[in-house]
Amino acid sequence: MRDSLLLAGGLLTGITGFAWLALAMDVHWRQVRANVAAGLAAKRKLRFLGGLAIAASLGLCLAVDHPTMAALVWLMILAVSVLTVTFTLTWRPRWLSPLVVWIPNG
Amino acid sequence: MATTTATPASGTLQVISRVAASLLGSWLFVWGLTVLGISLGVWAGADYRQMESLMYLLAFPVFLVVFCWAYAAVSLKRVWLILAGGGTLMTAAAWLLIPSLAA
Amino acid sequence: MFASFRLSMTWMHTWLGLVLGYVLMICFFFGALSVFDREIDRWAIPETRFEPQTLPSFDTLLLPIFERMQPSKESLAQASARIGGKTPQHTSAAGFGAYTTHRDPVLSLFTEYHVTNNPNDPHDHVFGNTTIDPRTGRQLRDDQLKIGSQFFYPLHFSLHLEWLEIGYWLVGIAALVMLAALVSGVVIHRKIFRELFTFRPRKQAQRSALDLHNLTGVVGLPFHFFFALTGLIVFAGIYFPVAHTMLEPVHELHEQRELAAKGLAFEPAGVPAPLASVDAMVAEAKRRWAARGMSGEVGFLSVAHVGDANSYVSVYRAGTDRVTLTGQGIHFKGTTGEVMFEEPPPSTIEGITDFLTGLHLQHFRHWLLRWLYVMGGLAGCACIATGFIFFVEKRKRQHAKTGVSGARWVDAMATTAVTGMVIATVAMLVGNRLLPAELAGRGAWEERIFWFAWLAALLHATWRSAPVQQARISPAWREQCWMIAALCVAAPLLNWITTGDHLIKTLGEGYWPVAGMDLALLASAVIAVLAAGKLRLREMGVARPSATSTDAEAAHA
Numbered sequence: 001m002r003d004s005l006l007l008a009g010g011l012l013t014g015i016t017g018f019a020w021l022a023l024a025m026d027v028h029w030r031q032v033r034a035n036v037a038a039g040l041a042a043k044r045k046l047r048f049l050g051g052l053a054i055a056a057s058l059g060l061c062l063a064v065d066h067p068t069m070a071a072l073v074w075l076m077i078l079a080v081s082v083l084t085v086t087f088t089l090t091w092r093p094r095w096l097s098p099l100v101v102w103i104p105n106g
Numbered sequence: 107m108a109t110t111t112a113t114p115a116s117g118t119l120q121v122i123s124r125v126a127a128s129l130l131g132s133w134l135f136v137w138g139l140t141v142l143g144i145s146l147g148v149w150a151g152a153d154y155r156q157m158e159s160l161m162y163l164l165a166f167p168v169f170l171v172v173f174c175w176a177y178a179a180v181s182l183k184r185v186w187l188i189l190a191g192g193g194t195l196m197t198a199a200a201w202l203l204i205p206s207l208a209a
Numbered sequence: 210m211f212a213s214f215r216l217s218m219t220w221m222h223t224w225l226g227l228v229l230g231y232v233l234m235i236c237f238f239f240g241a242l243s244v245f246d247r248e249i250d251r252w253a254i255p256e257t258r259f260e261p262q263t264l265p266s267f268d269t270l271l272l273p274i275f276e277r278m279q280p281s282k283e284s285l286a287q288a289s290a291r292i293g294g295k296t297p298q299h300t301s302a303a304g305f306g307a308y309t310t311h312r313d314p315v316l317s318l319f320t321e322y323h324v325t326n327n328p329n330d331p332h333d334h335v336f337g338n339t340t341i342d343p344r345t346g347r348q349l350r351d352d353q354l355k356i357g358s359q360f361f362y363p364l365h366f367s368l369h370l371e372w373l374e375i376g377y378w379l380v381g382i383a384a385l386v387m388l389a390a391l392v393s394g395v396v397i398h399r400k401i402f403r404e405l406f407t408f409r410p411r412k413q414a415q416r417s418a419l420d421l422h423n424l425t426g427v428v429g430l431p432f433h434f435f436f437a438l439t440g441l442i443v444f445a446g447i448y449f450p451v452a453h454t455m456l457e458p459v460h461e462l463h464e465q466r467e468l469a470a471k472g473l474a475f476e477p478a479g480v481p482a483p484l485a486s487v488d489a490m491v492a493e494a495k496r497r498w499a500a501r502g503m504s505g506e507v508g509f510l511s512v513a514h515v516g517d518a519n520s521y522v523s524v525y526r527a528g529t530d531r532v533t534l535t536g537q538g539i540h541f542k543g544t545t546g547e548v549m550f551e552e553p554p555p556s557t558i559e560g561i562t563d564f565l566t567g568l569h570l571q572h573f574r575h576w577l578l579r580w581l582y583v584m585g586g587l588a589g590c591a592c593i594a595t596g597f598i599f600f601v602e603k604r605k606r607q608h609a610k611t612g613v614s615g616a617r618w619v620d621a622m623a624t625t626a627v628t629g630m631v632i633a634t635v636a637m638l639v640g641n642r643l644l645p646a647e648l649a650g651r652g653a654w655e656e657r658i659f660w661f662a663w664l665a666a667l668l669h670a671t672w673r674s675a676p677v678q679q680a681r682i683s684p685a686w687r688e689q690c691w692m693i694a695a696l697c698v699a700a701p702l703l704n705w706i707t708t709g710d711h712l713i714k715t716l717g718e719g720y721w722p723v724a725g726m727d728l729a730l731l732a733s734a735v736i737a738v739l740a741a742g743k744l745r746l747r748e749m750g751v752a753r754p755s756a757t758s759t760d761a762e763a764a765h766a
Contacts, residue, residue, distance in 0.1 A: 007577050022406040068532045068564065069575060076581035079428045079588070086406045086424055120210055125225075129382065133448075140449050144456060154463035158452065159558045162445035163565075166438055170388045177221045178214050200455065208458030 003064045010060035010074070014081035017053030019096050020046045022085050031093035032100065042103045054078070120182065128176035131189030136169045138196025145200045148207050218393035225386045227600055227619070230593045232368070232383040234626045237593065239365035240436070241586025242357070242634070244571065244579050247312045248722035249357030253641050253655075254349070255708045257342075258723060259314045264307065264507040265343040267487035271318070274346060275305045278320045280335040281351075288324055288335045298326045299335055303477070305512040309343075311529050311574050316343045354652025356641060360659075361634075366440070374447060380440075381448050387437040394426050401427055414682075414747070415602035422595035425588045432585035433592070439569035442562070471550040473540055474519035482518040485546035493548065494524040494539045503537060505529060508572070518544060529574040533560065534567040590627075597623035601677065609680040617677040621670040621685070628689035629666030635696035635730070636662035642703035666692075682748045690741035697734035701727040 022028045024046035029038045038046070057077060061070040088095055140161045147157035176185045211217035242249065251258050265271065280299060288297040304321035317340055324333040340349045354360055363369060370376030395401065405427060408420045426433070441448065452460040468475050491507055498504050508527025514520040520543025528535040538552040555563055571579065601623065605616040640658035644651055666689060673685035704727060705711035715724035 018406075025403070025406075028406055065575065066531055069530075069573065069578070072532060072568065073575070073578050073581065075431055076578065076585060079432060080581065080584060082405060082428045083424070083588070086408050086428075089406055090408045090410060124210060128221075137449055137451075141451055141455050144451065145459075148459060148463075154456075154459055155467070156556060156558050158456075158460075159562045162442060162449070163558070163562060165445060165449060166385070166388075166441045169385060170392065173385060173389055174218070174221070174392060177211070177217045182210065197455075204455065204459060208462055 006060050006064045007073070010057045010064075011077055011080070013053045013057040013060065014074075014077045015084050016099060017050045017057060018078075018081045018085045019088075019099050020050035020053065022089060023096065023100055024050065028089055028093075029100075031089055032097050033105065036105050038103060045103075046100070057081075123182055123186075124177065127182065127185045127189060128173050131176060131186060131193070132169050132172045134193030134197075135172055135189040136165050136193070138193035138200070139168060140165055141200040142196040142203075145203045145207060149203060215396060218396040222390050222393040222397060223600070226390045226593075226596055229383040229386040230596060231622060231626045232379055233387055234590060234593050234630060235368060236365050236380055236383060236440075237586050237589035238630055238634075239361045241583045241590070243362040243365055244582045244586070245722075245725070246355075246357030246362045247310065248725060249361065250355040250359075251314070251722040252704065252726040253356040253638070254353050255710070256349070257315050258708075258710065258720065259344075261312055261314050262309070262316070262343045264309060264316070264491070264510065265346075267307075267491065267510070269488075270343070270346050271305075271307060272484075272487075274318060274339070274341060274348070275302060275320060278302065278318065278337045278339060280320075280322055280337045284335040284337070288327070288333065291330070291333065292324075292327045295326065297324050297335060299324050302337075302515050303334075303513075305515060307510045308508070309527070310508065310572065311506070311527060314342075315340050315349065352650050352652050354641075354655050356637065356655065359652075360637075360656065366444070377444060377447050381444065384437040384441050387433060391426070391430060391434050391437075394423075395430075398423055398427070413602075415599060418595045418599040418602060422592055422599055425592040425595065429585055429588040429592065432582075433589050435565075436569060436585075436589075439565045443566050443569055471540060473521050473549065474514065476519070477514040477517035478519040480518040481516055482520070482544045484512070484515070484520060484522075484543050485541075487512070487522055490522050490541040490546050491524055493541075493546075494526075497539060497548075497551065498526055498537055501537070503535070505537075512543065514543070520544060521549060528567065528572040532567050532573055533564040534570065534572060535563075594623070594627045597626070605677055606680045609678060614678055617674050617683075618671075620677045620683050621667075621674040624670035624674070624683065624685045624689060625663070625667040628686060628693060629663055629670060631693050631733075632666045632689060632696065633659050633663035635693060635700055635733075638700045638730075639696055639703060642700065642707050682744065684748060687741045687744040687748065690737045690744065694734045694737040694741065697730045697737065700730050 023032060024038070024043045026037055030036075058070070058074045061074040061077070064070065065073060085096075143161045143164070144154070144157040147160070148154055172189060176189065179185045211220060280297075285297055289295065299322040301322070302320040303323050304319075306319035306321075308317045308319070309315075318338065320337040322335050322337070324330075324335055327333040339351065340355075341347060342349070360369075366377065366380055367374075368376035368379060370379070398404075404420075404423065408417070408424055410417045410420075412420075446452065465475055487510070491510070494507070495504065503526065505526045505528075507524055509523075509525040511523045512520060513523070522541045522543055524539050524541070526535055526537040536552060539548060540550040540552075541547065542549050554560075567573070571582065597619065601616050601620045605620075608614065608616040637655055637659040640655050644654055648654060669689070670683070670685040673688065674683040677683050701712065704723070710720075710723050712724060712727050715721075715727065
């Protein structure tokens with residue numbers, strides 16, 4: 001049970017991390033906040049948070065398995081995360097807006 | 107696709123030669139590298155199985171590099187020379203060395 | 210031949226990808242299914258639907274079965290061919306082997322017999338095999354096909370083309386081309402990070418196919434690369450058979466020295482002697498593994514030189530908690546049960562090889578990683594399929610104008626390789642449930658159904674693909690999606706009717722091998738219906754593409 005929760009956490013942090021990295025790009029930011037660009041400071045924060053979340057994902061994987069196994073699980077989680085974020089941006093971009101609700105406009 | 111071939115017939119031959127060089131030439135090159143690498147290692151005192159494992163790990167990355175080079179290289183003649191020629195030379199060198207290892 | 214490096218890589222990617230893509234579809238799809246090959250076996254052979262078991266007692270259960278086993282008909286036929294058609298004469302069993310994994314309820318047993326009348330090869334052997342229920346020792350009928358581990362799994366690495374190992378070579382070339390396609394793909398696709406999250410399904414088919422091709426290619430790049438590479442490494446002995454050709458004398462010399470160093474005999478002594486308690490040896494092996502902090506169950510056990518004074522028993526651990534192939538082999542003297550040799554930890558090079566091959570062969574226990582592997586494999590299929598679609602979309606208008614039919618045939622082949630392949634797979638499962646239980650040669654009939662269904666899909670796709678010659682969509686894709694949906698609903702239904710194992714029962718019991726299969730089949734039916742719907746809209750031209758311009762990359766490729 002503990003392992004399942006940790007791995008689920010690893011998956012969630014992976015998805016969140018890539019969502020933040022994606023939203024640091026203008027073209028995807030505009031899909032969530034129509035036509036208002038994010039400021040440079042906001043973009044830097046998003047990239048930093050994105051990297052942090054992806055690193056946290058690795059940490060959670062390492063808490064469950066032997067390092068060689070955890071590394072593989074993590075790499076596959078990264079792949080699934082990018083796919084999830086991409087398909088969300090394609091069909092339901094507004095679902096990602098809670099992740100950036102703390103960033104002001106402009 | 108921008109090519110420098112003049113006639114369709116020579117174009118097809120060029121394509122066949124290029125593909126053959128990338129597959130057969132590369133295979134011969136990697137074969138030569140593998141047998142020569144193992145032979146030299148055993149000659150220098152290494153364990154056979156270790157050398158075989160090592161060369162098998164190197165074989166496919168090397169194959170990939172020379173395979174792509176076969177397409178990227180400008181001179182097809184040079185590709186055949188280096189891959190098939192080099193492969194043959196390495197195989198011959200190994201063939202000369204092996205009898206002294208099996209004693 | 211090419212004006213630039215990028216153009217040479219584009220040409221290589223396009224044409225080699227197109228030709229070998231059909232083989233690669235098979236490798237990736239059946240490779241993905243092979244992750245759960247033993248679970249598919251459970252679905253296909255209902256009498257094996259019980260929990261995985263550890264190795265039973267050798268002395269009381271396995272030894273009597275080994276002693277009763279005979280060489281298989283196929284092995285005898287092959288040996289007969291080697292000695293000019295004569296009947297092979299053989300000894301009683303010279304070697305025993307037993308193999309199980311943490312996912313298998315059943316146990317595979319192997320035997321080896323010396324052939325005494327082959328003048329060309331004094332070391333010729335024939336082999337026997339059987340599968341038993343380890344709880345009772347009952348043997349399974351040998352014509353029941355393990356659809357997962359004996360059909361889908363070998364299909365992905367040999368295409369079931371055994372003659373002169375041609376299938377292995379085709380798969381090897383395809384794997385090499387996959388590596389080259391990944392490298393060249395990166396060279397061609399310049400905006401890897403900027404377009405990482407880009408997928409625009411409402412654009413023209415050519416652009417959205419390319420988006421999905423790039424997405425599944427980039428996202429799965431480490432996976433696709435490592436699986437192709439490690440697959441090649443696993444079969445390196447087939448592609449570069451140095452040990453049995455140029456380096457044979459060196460190899461033989463070292464093998465004999467190695468066995469001698471371990472105290473293990475290369476040849477039998479010719480002196481009969483009884484076998485000591487193998488159960489005691491297994492207990493000792495487990496004790497030693499636990500003492501090293503690597504406690505576990507037996508994965509593989511073999512007895513060499515059975516009934517001889519030189520016999521030895523080798524016990525290997527089933528690898529479950531590591532990626533690397535862990536053997537931790539321990540060799541015992543057959544006549545006394547004393548430990549002769551404990552395999553040392555692997556060297557650095559062997560460790561790397563064991564890790565890489567272990568990554569591919571997946572002996573580990575980790576259900577999430579297995580499912581992630583399946584997703585990776587299916588992403589690879591999506592990458593190849595969208596590659597085909599992009600190829601056709603890009604050229605069909607041109608071909609329609611000039612009256613060339615190339616795009617049509619590529620499209621028909623692509624349909625066969627994508628939807629056709631799925632039809633063959635599920636048709637085989639449906640056939641497995643419909644064929645009479647007592648039919649002789651049942652497994653062979655199931656295989657015929659698979660190949661026949663695939664051939665039918667090819668004929669259907671070829672017949673229906675004429676619209677591609679007018680730059681329209683072939684209805685074959687949509688029609689085959691409906692076929693898939695129908696088969697994917699029929700299979701779990703037939704499972705219920707013929708075995709009584711319906712989803713509520715299997716989910717309630719938590720019997721995941723069967724529940725998982727039924728759920729996967731039903732999910733596939735849903736996806737197939739959604740796809741058919743989307744295809745219908747595109748065919749009717751209702752889904753208008755949002756832009757007709759394609760960007761430089763789509764035009765360049």
